[in-house]
Amino acid sequence: MQVPILKQGPVLIATVQDALTDADLHRLRDDLLQRVGTHRSLGVVLDVTALDVLDSFAARMLRTISHAVRMRGATTVIVGIQPGVAFAMVQLGLRLDGVDTALDLEDGLNMLARTIRSADPTSTTNLAGLAGLAELEWIDR
């Protein structure tokens, strides 16, 4: 199942909707790396709230996506890792080294806004919309 990717200002938001096969994860990686260039994005939020399992392959792919997106000049934040999933990942021995995480979409967007702002304080990129979007999503739940 394909992961929809939304563009909101300088940020891409990829929301995983359902369990992902390895092929889905490969496609997500390729799509995100491509779109970061197409839209000249500065940040990516990868929302995994809907994932009920993150095994070693999926975790490695999230790390790869995050690091490769950084090579393309953008920052990734993984949001929405569920309590049981977090616990299982630790038990399994998985660490998301060098990967930024946040509790949910709202926190992730705030984190990206701060990162983008501090990387280029004079940037004219409008970040105001990011927080507003998080609020909309929040109400939607």
Add this chain to the structure above:
Amino acid sequence: MSEISTEPLVMPIANEADIVAARQRGRTMAIELGFAGCDGTLIATAISEVARNILLYAQRGEIILCCVELGGRRGLSIEARDSGPGIPDLRKALTDGYSTSRGLGLGLPGSRRLMDEFAIESEVGRGTNVTMTKWVR
């Protein structure tokens, strides 16, 4: 308490979608057995790892899910078996970070940590059999 089927459920593993199906079925069984939500996730993750090993090393095999009862305790037993190449050095295979594929080498040692009981038998050229159980707390 509701009657729980003790009939083993055999799930063939031959492609990526089978991995997802096996772990989802395992989670459903865990919840039916009375496992708490977090435990269901731990079980599903362990199933995903051993099913992935089957696909990676043996190309095909099966996952057998079975409800077990022992001394008034209920549990879920998971067997992963294949007729693949087998594991020459089990001790190494159970060490974190050791992998003969391009994986992370966390599958077997990680699954052992996720479950309560874990046993592995393997014979080179004959195949591998992993049996693991988690008990309802």
